[in-house]
Amino acid sequence: MTATLAIDLGGSKIAYGLLKNGSFIEKAEQPFRFFGDEKGLLEAIEIQVEKWRSYGITEIGIGSPGRINDGTIYSAVNLGYDLLPIQKKLEEAVQLPVYTENDATAALLGELVFGSLQGSSNAIFLTIGTGIGGGLVIDGKVYKGAANKAGEFGHYTYMRNGISCSCGKKGCWEMYASSKALIQMAIESASKDGMMAEFTDGAIESLNGKMFFKAVSSGDREAILILEQFTTYLADGIVDLLDILDVETVAVGGGISRTGLIDLVRNKVQSFHPTCNVQPASLGNDAGLYGAAVLSAYLSREAEHD
Structure with a gap:
């Protein structure tokens, strides 16, 4: 055994x-x-x-x-x-x-064998964290590419001449749709007298994901508007991937997938690809x-x- x-x-x-x-x-x-x-x-x-x-x-x-x-x-x-x-x-x-x-x-592989991608022949796995990574399943097999570099989804150019990325390019998707990007958006957009500033005692640079989603769940309009924009960025990128790859399932992993925002992303994606199932990855860390x-x-x- x-x-x-x-x-x-x-x-x-x-x-x-x-x-x-x-x-x-x-x-x-x-x-x-x-x-x-x-x-x-x-x-x-x-x-x-x-x-x-x-x-x-x-x-x-x-x-x-x-x-x-x-x-x-x-x-x-x-x-x-x-x-x-x-x-x-x-x-x-x-x-x-x-x-x-x-x-x-x-x-x-973990999600494909034990988790949310079981039974999927064609699927995308996204890991949303400091950046955006993941993998691709085609005809039931993991696709790694000619140089074992497939799955670097975060570095496709989402916004031409956009925000500079550490990879050397500009406008990479992860500069708009990663968890790091979400917090940066919130820090740059938060007002001095809003709930996010209150949760950080005025030191908005110390804002983290837990504080941000606490503001969202508390009904803070600023945070809700930021989340709306962020989920649009995330959904836009998934739609672009689906336009090329046409998979049946997209599983989203990372701490951000456990916040409930996948429902928002799914609705936006399915307005263009109604048969694709966008769901949280099930195995977590x-x-x-x-x-x-x-x-x-x-x-x-x-x-x-x-």
């Missing part, structure tokens, strides 16, 4: 989960304090593997930011790693098979762990089709 130790690497934490028979029997987290410290990261994972060996671990699955090719992490700028052969080094250290994949692809837990089966199928 397979017992997989799933690992989800993030900029602020590392999540672990032991999956048996399709469900996690144990989970744990530790702060990520290994920016650019390859040796420290590997040793930390090795220590965790030894703690979990009593569960009969048979394999390890890892989801990581950056581009993953042949078990090597490339350009994981938020972790400080480039050209880290994590699969080879861990297999040598712990004597177990290790499978690696990009974290967004892992989250997509565990999507990456679920995906990491099934990487061996996924990568084996990928190899068969090469």
